[in-house]
Amino acid sequence: MGAAEGGPLPQFRYDGSGDNARIGLIYMASSVVMESEMWAMAAQGVSIHTTRIRLPKVTFKGIDAMMRSPEIEQAAHLLGSAPIDVLCFGGTSASFLHGTAYDRGLIENLKQWAPGPLVTTASTATLAALAEVGATKIALATPYVDEVHDRAINFLEENNHAVLRHANLGIDDDHALAEVPLDEVFDFVKSVDHPDASAIFISCTNFRTVGVIEALEAELGKPIISANQASFWHCLELQGIYGARAGYGRLFDRRLAGGDQNVGNI
Structure with a gap:
């Protein structure tokens, strides 16, 4: 018996719709x-x-x-x-x-x-996120080659975020970016922390990050912002x-x- 006939409403599964x-x-x-x-x-x-x-x-x-x-x-x-x-x-x-x-x-x-x-x-979202968590001086972790990593530093400092410590992995292949495992990402980001950095920013949208953010924040005691x-x-x-x-x-x-x-x- 359907709902129109006075029966119970059918149960629908969540289908991923962007209703909101x-x-x-x-x-x-x-x-x-x-x-x-x-x-x-x-x-x-x-x-x-x-x-x-x-x-x-x-x-x-x-x-x-x-x-x-x-x-x-x-x-x-x-x-x-x-x-x-x-x-x-x-x-x-x-x-x-x-x-x-x-x-x-x-x-x-x-x-x-x-x-x-x-x-x-x-990039615009990154600046807004750093402002949201009250970040000023930061540390930076990227998987980029030097010439791109240096541009990241320039962009952040141009927007009043002094980069106190930074490191990059030197990867120039897009598939390779996505293949860095989360345990290595975790250790890499930890290695760039600086005691005076109010947050750490992890750049690159093809670099796995969100799975380690909560663990990094618990260990380092400061906000972690990633591009994604x-x-x-x-x-x-x-x-x-x-x-x-x-x-x-x-x-x-x-x-x-x-x-x-x-x-x-x-």
């Missing part, structure tokens, strides 16, 4: 980490929808070539045709490579190419949504969904 927030993501075609980490952090009612662009190599030349390609505009048009609430450009090094003014210009371009949704980038965590948080923050699951860092203290159940507007 749909996040649109422009992401590198060879990358795999950011989407899965966003889904891991997302409470019920938040969904992630991706369009991809090609990254030749994780070097200055390769990233710069990607950012000069018409694929970014095409991706924004495609993604903007879906009923998304916020659009995130999921490339940290790509958005900080040429400095803060470039990152801001990228956001303005994305707004023109995909009018309607709110817009952020991994910051990007997801900023998408929620822009919309005023309680849409994160517990266990992914202090950053989400104001964005946790009650009981990890369905989320809603503030």
Whole structure:
């Protein structure tokens, strides 16, 4: 007997629908980490929808070539045709490579190419996340080659975050970035800590991070911000949504969904 005939209501399974927030993501075609980490952090009612662009190599030349390609505009048009609430450009090094003014210009371009949704980038989200946790002087961990790592330092210091200690892994292959195991990520991030750093930032959206954030914060006693965590948080923050699951860092203290159940507007 169905509900219309006075019987019990049917029981439906959660189907991943973004009833409360749909996040649109422009992401590198060879990358795999950011989407899965966003889904891991997302409470019920938040969904992630991706369009991809090609990254030749994780070097200055390769990233710069990607950012000069018409694929970014095409991706924004495609993604903007879906009923998304916020659009995130999921490339940290790509958005900080040429400095803060470039990152801001990228956001303005994305707004023109995909009018309607709110817009952020991994770099803009990082700055907002560092402000959220009250970070000033920081430590930096990246998997990048030197020329890209140095640009990360420049971007952070340009935005008034003195980098007290830093280290990088020198990886220039996108697949290899995603293959660094979590135990190595944990040890690597610990190694860059500085007693005067108010937070540690882990850059790169194809570098596994969110699984170790809570453990790192417990061990080091300070906020840990990663590019993927910051990007997801900023998408929620822009919309005023309680849409994160517990266990992914202090950053989400104001964005946790009650009981990890369905989320809603503030």
